[in-house]
Amino acid sequence: MSNLPDDPDGAEERERMLREMLSGFFGDQTDEVLEQMRAQGFDPAALAGLPGAGTPDPAAMQHVLAQVQRLLSASGDAPVNTDVAHDVARQVAVAEGDPFLTGGQAKAATDALSVAELWLDVVTDLPPAGGRPQAWSRSEWVEATLPAWNRLVAPVATSVADALATVLRDQLPGDGEGFDAGELGLPALPGMPIGALGGTFEPGQLMRRLGAAVFGMQVGQAAGTLSREVFGATDVGVPLLDEPTTVLVPTNVAAFAEGLDAPPDEVRHFLAVREAAHARLFTHVTWLRSHLLGLVERYARGITIDLDVLEQQVRDIDMSDPEALRGALTGGVFGLQHTEEQRATLLRLETALALVEGWVSEVAATAALPHLPHAVPLREMLRRRRAAGGPAEHTFATLVGLELRPRRSRDAAALFGHVLEASGPQARDAVWEHPDLLPGPADLDDPAGYLDRRAAQADAQADVDTALAQILGEGADGDEGRAQQQ
Numbered sequence: 001m002s003n004l005p006d007d008p009d010g011a012e013e014r015e016r017m018l019r020e021m022l023s024g025f026f027g028d029q030t031d032e033v034l035e036q037m038r039a040q041g042f043d044p045a046a047l048a049g050l051p052g053a054g055t056p057d058p059a060a061m062q063h064v065l066a067q068v069q070r071l072l073s074a075s076g077d078a079p080v081n082t083d084v085a086h087d088v089a090r091q092v093a094v095a096e097g098d099p100f101l102t103g104g105q106a107k108a109a110t111d112a113l114s115v116a117e118l119w120l121d122v123v124t125d126l127p128p129a130g131g132r133p134q135a136w137s138r139s140e141w142v143e144a145t146l147p148a149w150n151r152l153v154a155p156v157a158t159s160v161a162d163a164l165a166t167v168l169r170d171q172l173p174g175d176g177e178g179f180d181a182g183e184l185g186l187p188a189l190p191g192m193p194i195g196a197l198g199g200t201f202e203p204g205q206l207m208r209r210l211g212a213a214v215f216g217m218q219v220g221q222a223a224g225t226l227s228r229e230v231f232g233a234t235d236v237g238v239p240l241l242d243e244p245t246t247v248l249v250p251t252n253v254a255a256f257a258e259g260l261d262a263p264p265d266e267v268r269h270f271l272a273v274r275e276a277a278h279a280r281l282f283t284h285v286t287w288l289r290s291h292l293l294g295l296v297e298r299y300a301r302g303i304t305i306d307l308d309v310l311e312q313q314v315r316d317i318d319m320s321d322p323e324a325l326r327g328a329l330t331g332g333v334f335g336l337q338h339t340e341e342q343r344a345t346l347l348r349l350e351t352a353l354a355l356v357e358g359w360v361s362e363v364a365a366t367a368a369l370p371h372l373p374h375a376v377p378l379r380e381m382l383r384r385r386r387a388a389g390g391p392a393e394h395t396f397a398t399l400v401g402l403e404l405r406p407r408r409s410r411d412a413a414a415l416f417g418h419v420l421e422a423s424g425p426q427a428r429d430a431v432w433e434h435p436d437l438l439p440g441p442a443d444l445d446d447p448a449g450y451l452d453r454r455a456a457q458a459d460a461q462a463d464v465d466t467a468l469a470q471i472l473g474e475g476a477d478g479d480e481g482r483a484q485q486q
Contacts, residue, residue: 084216092224131245234278358412
């Protein structure tokens with residue numbers, strides 16, 4: 001039995017001072033940082049067992065600071081601290097519960113995915129994606145998809161960190177090559193030596209590490225939130241898995257079905273059809289994955305930051321105010337500049353996302369309608385849900401500067417519906433033959449006229465091909481004639 005004094009007030013004081021120190025860096029995300037420290041094996045509440053009230057024990061605080069230093073250095077030179085992103089995402093995923101899947105839940109989900117493939121075989125020539133149908137918990141969804149989210153955010157994280165380091169170089173004390181943490185007035189506690197966060201830093205390195213930690217927490221927060229919203233591995237509109245498979249998240253499917261007029265089993269089957277349709281498209285339209293991810297990356301890498309504007313905005317930041325520094329790191333003072341090329345890339349991305357959602361919506365509805373009485377209202381409900389987006393999608397919009405929402409999915413679905421009615425399912429699926437043949441914004445403005453415009457383009461291309469063939473043929477004949485004369 002311990003003979004240490006019962007000192008709950010001292011423990012609360014230590015907890016308060018620790019929180020105050022960390023909030024200087026991380027603001028309203030301090031709770032996530034504390035949870036991250038606990039996940040790494042350190043529990044701040046353990047300070048309650050140390051003798052003496054009031055001033056924290058210096059050795060104990062050194063241990064706390066070592067954890068913070070580990071947090072800031074874990075990512076090395078990476079633009080996103082993936083360790084932080086992972087741990088925060090897992091914590092957020094289970095915050096509202098992540099019950100273990102029963103055998104019955106898993107079987108119901110995988111059976112629905114198998115049935116969905118049979119229904120889709122009737123309405124499209126695109127074959128199943130392959131792979132084993134799976135049922136995932138929220139935590140499993142995080143583990144499988146988080147690498148993709150880290151890759152999506154990395155380009156803009158790099159741009160932001162580089163720009164901030166460049167601008168702040170002239171703002172820092174000394175020669176800009178290195179400074180002691182105490183010179184910035186970084187948070188200190190009684191009994192904590194100045195510079196305990198690591199002594200001397202190179203400014204750019206510190207900016208990048210702090211930025212990587214902040215981006216990691218934000219990515220983790222968004223991915224964890226998404227894990228409570230998604231129904232499978234494909235319904236956010238971009239491919240997140242390297243291997244073809246179909247997935248349902250039964251906990252989220254059941255939560256969505258609550259309160260609906262449709263029976264839960266019917267909701268599950270409808271969502272399974274959508275998941276399987278997405279997977280077929282991403283797997284067998286071989287250029288689509290790289291096309292979508294390439295547009296996202298091109299958009300993110302093309303983001304420019306006006307250094308003159310940024311310098312003017314941060315000139316008045318008090319470098320001894322960690323909250324102001326944290327605000328800069330989270331993008332509060334950034335004016336991301338969108339060039340004409342950026343806007344063109346964004347338009348192409350939004351159009352491609354709308355076409356994916358439109359095709360899936362049309363094909364899934366066609367496949368489900370003969371089997372599910374509530375297919376039409378379920379389709380409309382999901383269409384509105386995707387168009388509105390959720391809190392996690394808004395977070396990624398802040399991080400990357402774009403929203404992964406199919407704004408014009410209704411127009412795209414109408415286009416595929418017109419093609420199906422006029423020319424059949426083969427023509428509808430042939431829209432995906434090549435990225436250069438994809439419908440554009442003008443086609444979404446007038447879905448009914450898409451086939452006529454495509455036919456006119458084909459005729460024009462045929463005329464060009466004929467003219468080229470004649471020119472080349474005449475040249476060959478001339479050469480042959482001259483050879484005979486010689």
